[in-house]
Amino acid sequence: MKKGEIVETGRHDELIAKQGVYFGLVQAQELETKKSEKKVEEEEEEELDSSPRFQDDTTVLIDEKKNKSHLRNSKESIIKPIKTDDEIIKEEMEKKLLQKMPLSRIFKMCKPEYGLMFIGCIGAGINGSVVPLFSLIFASILQVFSRTDQPDELRRSSNLWSLCFAILAVVSLFASFAQLGMFMLSGERLTKRLRKLTFEALLKQEASYFDDEKNGTGVLTSKLAVDATKVEGLSGGLMGVIIQTGFNIVVGFGLAFVVGWKLALVIIATSPAVVIVGFLEMRSVAGVGSKTRAAYEGTGKIVQQSVSNMQTIAALTREETFKKLYQNALRVPHKIAIKGSLLSSFGVGTSQGILYFIWALSFWYGSRLIKSGEYDLKQMLRVMFAVVFTAIDAAKAKVAALSIFEILDRKSLIDPTDNEGKERPTPILGDSSFKSVCFNYPARPNVSILRGLDLSIYSGKTIALVGSSGSGKSTVVSLLQRFYDVNSGEIEVEGVNVKQWNLEYLRSNMALVGQEPVLFDLTIEENIAYGKEGCTREEIEIAAKEANIHNFITSLPDGYNTRVGEKGTQLSGGQKQRVAIARALIRSPKILLLDEATSALDSESEKVVQNALNKASKGRTTLAIAHRLSTIQNADLILVCKKGKIVESGKHFDLINQKGLYYELVTKQTLITKKN
Numbered sequence: 001m002k003k004g005e006i007v008e009t010g011r012h013d014e015l016i017a018k019q020g021v022y023f024g025l026v027q028a029q030e031l032e033t034k035k036s037e038k039k040v041e042e043e044e045e046e047e048l049d050s051s052p053r054f055q056d057d058t059t060v061l062i063d064e065k066k067n068k069s070h071l072r073n074s075k076e077s078i079i080k081p082i083k084t085d086d087e088i089i090k091e092e093m094e095k096k097l098l099q100k101m102p103l104s105r106i107f108k109m110c111k112p113e114y115g116l117m118f119i120g121c122i123g124a125g126i127n128g129s130v131v132p133l134f135s136l137i138f139a140s141i142l143q144v145f146s147r148t149d150q151p152d153e154l155r156r157s158s159n160l161w162s163l164c165f166a167i168l169a170v171v172s173l174f175a176s177f178a179q180l181g182m183f184m185l186s187g188e189r190l191t192k193r194l195r196k197l198t199f200e201a202l203l204k205q206e207a208s209y210f211d212d213e214k215n216g217t218g219v220l221t222s223k224l225a226v227d228a229t230k231v232e233g234l235s236g237g238l239m240g241v242i243i244q245t246g247f248n249i250v251v252g253f254g255l256a257f258v259v260g261w262k263l264a265l266v267i268i269a270t271s272p273a274v275v276i277v278g279f280l281e282m283r284s285v286a287g288v289g290s291k292t293r294a295a296y297e298g299t300g301k302i303v304q305q306s307v308s309n310m311q312t313i314a315a316l317t318r319e320e321t322f323k324k325l326y327q328n329a330l331r332v333p334h335k336i337a338i339k340g341s342l343l344s345s346f347g348v349g350t351s352q353g354i355l356y357f358i359w360a361l362s363f364w365y366g367s368r369l370i371k372s373g374e375y376d377l378k379q380m381l382r383v384m385f386a387v388v389f390t391a392i393d394a395a396k397a398k399v400a401a402l403s404i405f406e407i408l409d410r411k412s413l414i415d416p417t418d419n420e421g422k423e424r425p426t427p428i429l430g431d432s433s434f435k436s437v438c439f440n441y442p443a444r445p446n447v448s449i450l451r452g453l454d455l456s457i458y459s460g461k462t463i464a465l466v467g468s469s470g471s472g473k474s475t476v477v478s479l480l481q482r483f484y485d486v487n488s489g490e491i492e493v494e495g496v497n498v499k500q501w502n503l504e505y506l507r508s509n510m511a512l513v514g515q516e517p518v519l520f521d522l523t524i525e526e527n528i529a530y531g532k533e534g535c536t537r538e539e540i541e542i543a544a545k546e547a548n549i550h551n552f553i554t555s556l557p558d559g560y561n562t563r564v565g566e567k568g569t570q571l572s573g574g575q576k577q578r579v580a581i582a583r584a585l586i587r588s589p590k591i592l593l594l595d596e597a598t599s600a601l602d603s604e605s606e607k608v609v610q611n612a613l614n615k616a617s618k619g620r621t622t623l624a625i626a627h628r629l630s631t632i633q634n635a636d637l638i639l640v641c642k643k644g645k646i647v648e649s650g651k652h653f654d655l656i657n658q659k660g661l662y663y664e665l666v667t668k669q670t671l672i673t674k675k676n
């Protein structure tokens, strides 16, 4: 097929004999040699993966290897087994410890909103007094209606109390607006600030933070979306409720005592029961909510992965597997939710029951006081309403969680923005070295990846790193950009340890073109412009020309304004890769890092992309990782990596003559025969 048309058909032999397009493709792909290369890789993988931990996790690790580049980008490609109740509860407890967050700190964060909050507080105070005043008027109205034998008195009093209700209505309207409106406004502002700060804090975290499954995409996005709002409730809403409740209690109980202390005392003696039950009810509902949420975070992951990998799932016909996975994942939150519902229903029932019991007690004792002539009806009703309404309101105190502060407070182990006292060496030519570097990924501390690796990268030269899959080549590239810190040994660029470098400056002098280019769902122009802050259209076009993609872009109806779609799906692999190369080149990097940049491409695209890369690496320090050894034959130095060490180094023909591992790899790819 060529340009959307079938140009040749036939059996393999016939097409080979024809020496047409198919013949070209077969030749370029070296079909036979690839098969043998794969076999060698599998053998070496088995050899390398011999630690007990590795064997336990075989399926996960194999998946991980297949998805390695995806894993590095999305940091979340493996569906882990569903957690048990105990694990979830343990995690919740750990979270709670972290959540011990003084309210004073939240209030400190609200400093710019103090004015708004002050108005809100006044509104809350007035609102808190409205309920006891209402009960006072309500009791008086009932008393008035008991005097149907005095029509004039009835009219006068009912007019007066109706006016009082009207005044209360207006006061309540303004007070509620002041309380809710101002607190909401200040809360919204605080949430926006918190989200911004949290997102900034996330961007500072080191790569290993995202390797941890506790910090998967689903969990972090939910923290940003939901937990920030919770803090809003605490800063504004809760403060309003506390003030409102405080006024409610003081004014309500005060009035009740003034009107009739005996009945007030009896009812107040029972009201702590309402408060306690109400509080327990709230706790159980809130507690169940957070437990269920934590459990649902796991299910969210499955949904997210299913949706974003829909095509792969459909192609593999694994819909049933994911359905089952999701069903299993739902089991734990469902169990927690059921337990919680029963518990909270019991709490609600008990508190309602106690309330009616208090009404019964109040009426019984009130009627006895009326009978004995100590109280009249109005007095009894006023005390009863004032106390009971107050007690109901006081039970509304809220409990909120603050897990968002976990992120905000976390100090990144490798913070690219923390550059105080860090070095900015000049000029940067690209001389770099690894000295006895030992490294394992923090997420997998038992598996050594680099075991005393030494290598040197010379300025202006192209250094190729080859070796079997899993030998640690991509890890070298990650460490050079300081995405992780080494366990021992040193990595130096321009003679300065990367830990001493201003990290933003270090990274801004490097550009990586990986196996799977990551494009953003923006236009081609915007994607290229991401490479360099404030670049001009002219620079973008120059970079696109250097990357051999300018002509293609201008042939599109929307040219540079063409949107590439989510993850660049609206472009072919080769086109995506060239856009990524343009994005790398626009940075004018001093060190160009190529991590199997052409291995995902078909032979024709590979040629075009390889030409672009050759052009890009001329005169520039380049570290190139390649599986297809034909692409790095001309490198100034080839380093052969095996099990986290460099075992051979030299130029192509020197290494061939050595007849070592490189020779073996090349033989497998029949490069020698091609050369001859």
Ligand SMILES: Nc1ncnc2c1ncn2[C@@H]1O[C@H](COP(=O)(O)OP(=O)(O)OP(=O)(O)O)[C@@H](O)[C@H]1O
Pocket: 064, 065, 068, 072, 211, 441, 443, 444, 449, 467, 468, 469, 470, 471, 472, 473, 474, 475, 476
């Ligand atoms: N983020 C990570 N967390 C844990 N282990 C990882 C991570 N990234 C890579 N690994 C593991 O480190 C080992 C070395 O990986 P690396 O990507 O450096 O190998 P490679 O030589 O580049 O392989 P390939 O040629 O297949 O790309 C592999 O076993 C891999 O599973």
